[in-house]
Amino acid sequence: MLFAVRMDVVLPLDLDPGLRDELLATEKAYSQKLQREGKWLHLWRVVGEYSNLSVFDVSDNGELHDLLWNLPLFKYMSVSVTPLAQHPSALAG
Amino acid sequence: MLFAVRMDVVLPLDLDPGLRDELLATEKAYSQKLQREGKWLHLWRVVGEYSNLSVFDVSDNGELHDLLWNLPLFKYMSVSVTPLAQHPSALAG
Amino acid sequence: MLFAVRMDVVLPLDLDPGLRDELLATEKAYSQKLQREGKWLHLWRVVGEYSNLSVFDVSDNGELHDLLWNLPLFKYMSVSVTPLAQHPSALAG
Amino acid sequence: MLFAVRMDVVLPLDLDPGLRDELLATEKAYSQKLQREGKWLHLWRVVGEYSNLSVFDVSDNGELHDLLWNLPLFKYMSVSVTPLAQHPSALAG
Amino acid sequence: MLFAVRMDVVLPLDLDPGLRDELLATEKAYSQKLQREGKWLHLWRVVGEYSNLSVFDVSDNGELHDLLWNLPLFKYMSVSVTPLAQHPSALAG
Amino acid sequence: MLFAVRMDVVLPLDLDPGLRDELLATEKAYSQKLQREGKWLHLWRVVGEYSNLSVFDVSDNGELHDLLWNLPLFKYMSVSVTPLAQHPSALAG
Amino acid sequence: MLFAVRMDVVLPLDLDPGLRDELLATEKAYSQKLQREGKWLHLWRVVGEYSNLSVFDVSDNGELHDLLWNLPLFKYMSVSVTPLAQHPSALAG
Amino acid sequence: MLFAVRMDVVLPLDLDPGLRDELLATEKAYSQKLQREGKWLHLWRVVGEYSNLSVFDVSDNGELHDLLWNLPLFKYMSVSVTPLAQHPSALAG
Amino acid sequence: MLFAVRMDVVLPLDLDPGLRDELLATEKAYSQKLQREGKWLHLWRVVGEYSNLSVFDVSDNGELHDLLWNLPLFKYMSVSVTPLAQHPSALAG
Amino acid sequence: MLFAVRMDVVLPLDLDPGLRDELLATEKAYSQKLQREGKWLHLWRVVGEYSNLSVFDVSDNGELHDLLWNLPLFKYMSVSVTPLAQHPSALAG
Numbered sequence: 001m002l003f004a005v006r007m008d009v010v011l012p013l014d015l016d017p018g019l020r021d022e023l024l025a026t027e028k029a030y031s032q033k034l035q036r037e038g039k040w041l042h043l044w045r046v047v048g049e050y051s052n053l054s055v056f057d058v059s060d061n062g063e064l065h066d067l068l069w070n071l072p073l074f075k076y077m078s079v080s081v082t083p084l085a086q087h088p089s090a091l092a093g
Numbered sequence: 094m095l096f097a098v099r100m101d102v103v104l105p106l107d108l109d110p111g112l113r114d115e116l117l118a119t120e121k122a123y124s125q126k127l128q129r130e131g132k133w134l135h136l137w138r139v140v141g142e143y144s145n146l147s148v149f150d151v152s153d154n155g156e157l158h159d160l161l162w163n164l165p166l167f168k169y170m171s172v173s174v175t176p177l178a179q180h181p182s183a184l185a186g
Numbered sequence: 187m188l189f190a191v192r193m194d195v196v197l198p199l200d201l202d203p204g205l206r207d208e209l210l211a212t213e214k215a216y217s218q219k220l221q222r223e224g225k226w227l228h229l230w231r232v233v234g235e236y237s238n239l240s241v242f243d244v245s246d247n248g249e250l251h252d253l254l255w256n257l258p259l260f261k262y263m264s265v266s267v268t269p270l271a272q273h274p275s276a277l278a279g
Numbered sequence: 280m281l282f283a284v285r286m287d288v289v290l291p292l293d294l295d296p297g298l299r300d301e302l303l304a305t306e307k308a309y310s311q312k313l314q315r316e317g318k319w320l321h322l323w324r325v326v327g328e329y330s331n332l333s334v335f336d337v338s339d340n341g342e343l344h345d346l347l348w349n350l351p352l353f354k355y356m357s358v359s360v361t362p363l364a365q366h367p368s369a370l371a372g
Numbered sequence: 373m374l375f376a377v378r379m380d381v382v383l384p385l386d387l388d389p390g391l392r393d394e395l396l397a398t399e400k401a402y403s404q405k406l407q408r409e410g411k412w413l414h415l416w417r418v419v420g421e422y423s424n425l426s427v428f429d430v431s432d433n434g435e436l437h438d439l440l441w442n443l444p445l446f447k448y449m450s451v452s453v454t455p456l457a458q459h460p461s462a463l464a465g
Numbered sequence: 466m467l468f469a470v471r472m473d474v475v476l477p478l479d480l481d482p483g484l485r486d487e488l489l490a491t492e493k494a495y496s497q498k499l500q501r502e503g504k505w506l507h508l509w510r511v512v513g514e515y516s517n518l519s520v521f522d523v524s525d526n527g528e529l530h531d532l533l534w535n536l537p538l539f540k541y542m543s544v545s546v547t548p549l550a551q552h553p554s555a556l557a558g
Numbered sequence: 559m560l561f562a563v564r565m566d567v568v569l570p571l572d573l574d575p576g577l578r579d580e581l582l583a584t585e586k587a588y589s590q591k592l593q594r595e596g597k598w599l600h601l602w603r604v605v606g607e608y609s610n611l612s613v614f615d616v617s618d619n620g621e622l623h624d625l626l627w628n629l630p631l632f633k634y635m636s637v638s639v640t641p642l643a644q645h646p647s648a649l650a651g
Numbered sequence: 652m653l654f655a656v657r658m659d660v661v662l663p664l665d666l667d668p669g670l671r672d673e674l675l676a677t678e679k680a681y682s683q684k685l686q687r688e689g690k691w692l693h694l695w696r697v698v699g700e701y702s703n704l705s706v707f708d709v710s711d712n713g714e715l716h717d718l719l720w721n722l723p724l725f726k727y728m729s730v731s732v733t734p735l736a737q738h739p740s741a742l743a744g
Numbered sequence: 745m746l747f748a749v750r751m752d753v754v755l756p757l758d759l760d761p762g763l764r765d766e767l768l769a770t771e772k773a774y775s776q777k778l779q780r781e782g783k784w785l786h787l788w789r790v791v792g793e794y795s796n797l798s799v800f801d802v803s804d805n806g807e808l809h810d811l812l813w814n815l816p817l818f819k820y821m822s823v824s825v826t827p828l829a830q831h832p833s834a835l836a837g
Numbered sequence: 838m839l840f841a842v843r844m845d846v847v848l849p850l851d852l853d854p855g856l857r858d859e860l861l862a863t864e865k866a867y868s869q870k871l872q873r874e875g876k877w878l879h880l881w882r883v884v885g886e887y888s889n890l891s892v893f894d895v896s897d898n899g900e901l902h903d904l905l906w907n908l909p910l911f912k913y914m915s916v917s918v919t920p921l922a923q924h925p926s927a928l929a930g
Contacts, residue, residue: 044177084137270323530643602735736809788921
């Protein structure tokens, strides 16, 4: 079941650089684990913004919430979720 | 080069049913031709709305504009375009 | 799996009264069938507006889209969908 | 008398972790007491956000205001209230 | 129990003048009956707009919805409702 | 001459509790003085928000501005003003 | 007493040209009469839009509403009103 | 050449009172110098807000930008600019 | 003196095709005359929309308003104007 | 390939003046290097705001993102990007 998710990140201007690097490394590892598991299906940078557009493939709403809630950067993000369905003109099933 | 595109369709309430069917068939054929050519990469229905979220893979801005402008339903749509780039945490290149 | 759905209805001012009555009766029957099946879990009127706030219980995004798309009043509505999950403080599971 | 209430929480990034845990525990207890009393009828998490969608069943506007005003997290929330009424197509009374 | 209600009216430009006069007379009579009964507590014109700001005093949400739904101009209006409560600094009870 | 005024209050999270109590007491006294003088005609709490909806009866725009500007909580508020006039359907003059 | 007023005009695309000319002439005469009387103090075109920004000098809210309500183009306009007061740094009284 | 300019001021809550008084005095002097030179044509307080609506008469866009950029309070303001032109119904040239 | 102008076009769905072609040809000729005169400095299509982003070089606000007001498509457009000035980091004068 | 980019800058009020000057000098040098290379095609100040409207000429989305992401002021900006295409009425190719 697919969901489009847009994440907009605002890091505090005075975030400690060491903590920042650690956070970003943890976020990357977390994201890549989910990509390898096939749950974080697409991950694109929005040009010119500290934002991404992603597509998740999960078994239900609860799983999606847990994945997002546990993002290492979650408390620095605003997140919006759009549920997707099969389009009648889409070739792919 | 990837772009996310959201299309929201509003058909006139008094559109002739025959014309409507014809338009939708043309739109579907047009969309599937572009999907087969690898230019209309993803096409998802937004749940509960007469809308889609799509991703296009084109060689430049001009090609994207031409593809969208020539959509059979173009004059019944509002369209918004978001340029995408490679995300540093994305596994896929 | 639960989704909150808000539907805002705008009927054309010149809608034929007979057609209008028929549409509303069909909509009511459709809605009550889904309520009896346990899919349209809650249906509330928003005070002062031709709108409702509903909660659906469906097996996936695709089922929700089909239920909404087939609403007899769908083409007269704007619809917005909010996916819901279990809240950690909620008593009910 | 029913009201839909959406609460969006923003905790300060530098909130003391001990205080935070205490606040959340108090909020949970407060919420569950009202749920047990039948006043906080529904409590759902909005997927991907630090937000909930709730339905309250209270005797009047004043009671609703007091319940919300006394939420332990009230000063960290923005709250919006939508009065609900019986829908003519709803099976439940 | 008090509610602030703002009503914004848009009459169709081609509304038959006779029908228009009749509608406005019915609306006025309806409004004045509710004012006399003490349910439509305040009725003010918003300066420069075809709009009013009103305060209703009703026994519950359902009564308010019925009063608004039955406004002769209801289908030409957009309506927004704000529930009110006693303010701790207000002299009047 | 009547004006509707909505005031939304945001107190700093770290406001000193003693200062806060003093501010609120001053605000209450200020508000009640104006109510007794018949200038602050109505004062209602907006349910679920740290906000009020008020109606002022003043001799001109300048007087209204001075009353609002001197609110003890003014620098913690956002304020919006709507000029009101006699409604042709209102019973009260 | 001064008020800033912005008026945005939308004439129906199919308005009869003779009626249109008549309306615009009546509007101009109405506006110039009020300017000569000193009530419509300033009248500026907003560049690139069928809109104006005006300042009115009236004795009270009710007079302003009547002046605006009786604009020949009123039913083709959206109007927003901003009450003004003496600025402490202004040289003019 | 005329421009309408709206300035909304937000002073930091913890601004040093001495610095604040100095800033406001400098702002007032700056504003009155421009008024005397005929460049800051009108300056009105927006009722109930820490805002003004102004009209500037300058020789070009660049001059307007320099005047605004050098406002002593500029870094505490949000500013919006509306270019104005002669209105065909205006008596004044 | 430079201004950025965004124009969004909405042609009526039932516009006569002959009239439409004539309008578009007149618009094109009008636009190209102004480009040749150096007044319509830049003209870009916004990708995926019936819109353009333009830059005009005019002697004053009044000239810009006249150029826009006389666009053959003016009554089918919404237009927004942003005055521009020399940027301190720009190489070009 | 052209993109319009609007950048709105908010510097922290307590930014160290030395750091601020250094940042602005670096930003200017960065911007002028890109202008000289023909990638930052236009750079205009938005009148009355700490903002610019720019046009970039880049080979693809990724290049644009990298240029913007590396702006010395990037973390103090909000940025919005609009892809542009050749307009059929434009004289320039």
